Amino acid sequence: MKKQAVVATAAVLLSSSAGLGLASAQEVVKIGHSAAVTGPVSYFGKDTENGARMAIEALNSRGAVIGGKKVRFALMAEDDGGDPKQATNVAQKLVDAKVNGVIGHETSGTTIPASKIYHQAGIPQISPSSTSPKYTQQGFNTAFRVVANDVQLGQALGRYAVRNVGARRVAVIDDRTAYGQGLAVEFAKGLQQQGAKVVAREFTHDKATDFNAILTKIRATKPDLVFFGGMSSVAGPMLRQMKQLGFNTKMMGGDGICSDEIHKLSGGAMADGQVFCAEAGGVDAAGKAAMDNFRAAYKKRFGIEVQINAPYAYDAVMTMAEAMTKAGSTAPARYLPALANIQYKGVTGLVAFDARGDIRDGTITLYTFKGGRRTVLAVTK
Incomplete structure (x- = not known):
């Protein structure tokens, strides 16, 4: 073999190995999100999707490292249309895409049927908005929520x-x-x-x-x-x-x-x-500054006000990422035990789950409306 060919071959091999090293150095962590982003309640669904997207962007901006490896988070956002049948189709699509975890769904009617599919696949799911007690009464160790139930x-x-x-x-x-x-x-x-x-x-x-x-x-x-x-x-x-x-x-x-x-x-x-x-959900006086900062950042990023559940979707993503960090792994089976025992201080307060996957000490915020805008009456438990 001529000297020039040897040099060229070596260069190709070096380049290939460097590319492989780069690919293995930065794992892509796929986080699924599903909600109704079309239809009559699309403003709620887009709200949670935006909250999840803000968390993904925040994680990537700080350069996340899990188990000694650099990782990049990617949001796989799907529309379930608020329809239970569509929700199960979306759930299967996310499972087939081998997502590392799921944030969603938005409504109880979509979250409950989808949760069976995630459970069968062993994929952790955190709903930022579903409140039906039935969701966490199914006995699925993969099902969690970051808001109080009905x-x-x-x-x-x-x-x-x-x-x-x-x-x-x-x-x-x-x-x-x-x-x-x-x-x-x-x-x-x-x-x-x-x-x-x-x-x-x-x-x-x-x-x-x-x-x-x-x-x-x-x-x-x-x-x-x-x-x-x-x-x-x-x-x-x-x-x-x-x-x-x-x-x-x-x-x-x-x-x-x-x-x-x-x-x-x-x-x-x-x-x-x-x-x-x-x-x-809702925060007391001690958590007001963090929530106000989130709302300001949300408006700057998307040009609209928070509806309700964006901060809970944000905390759901951050909680999932924290569990992965604690477990030193993005594999669902590896970080699931860490998620079940997590204590994460988020924008919405302390995120910790009981044995069923319900948020511990969930808060409730009561409102009325004046001039067409929500006005807080009380935060209670």
Whole structure:
């Protein structure tokens, strides 16, 4: 072989080995995210996706090292459309892509069926927003959430309805989704524990637009308060039709209606102080500065305000990354035990899970609306 050929071959081999060394030096850690980024609640889904993306960018900017190796995090964002069937298809797609972990899904109705697929694949899943108790009651060691569940939320709303709003006679409506129905059931329990009465129980669906029949029936029972288990995409038009019927009673709901979007969707029919809602999460005075900083950074990055769950999606990603760091591995089976025992101080407070995967000491924030904007009433547990 000629000298020039030997040199050229050596150069190619050296270049190839250097490339292999670079590839092995920086592992790509794939984090899946799934939520409804199209459809009537897309503003919630995009909110959590943005929060997860901010965390990915923060991790990469600091140059993450896990198990002595440089890693680069990549977000695999998928749209489940808020549909349970689509959610299972997305879950299988993420499993087939061999993601290292999943943040999502957004709603309880999508999170629960998808969780079975992640569990079968042994992939850890942290929901930043799903509140149905059923999610963590399935016995899946891969399922976690960073917000309080509907038992906590319903009890807090029941107490507030009686003690602070003065409600004694309450009509309850839900949208028949896993989230809406579950929250309505827990609220009714909390309400009755306080000595108040459910005077009407009605149902609609999550794409309904006409509520005149059920509102007319409810109005006849003369309730002090209407509780709605569902999303603001339904609650907004419902408030508009309540006003058209001259039925201007107060409304209460969970985090599904706890967005400034409800004012727009009501067509301006929502009066100041008419609607009360609770967010599964929230920070006390000690955590306010960190949350304010996050909100400012979010607005700078995306040009819009946080809806609700972006900081929880951010903390979910950071918690997962911290578990990987503690385990010294990005392999799901290796870092899963570290995740189950994690104690991570995040933007939303301390993230630590109980034996089921529920957040320990989850907080609840109660709001009303003034001038179409959410106003904090109280942070409680």
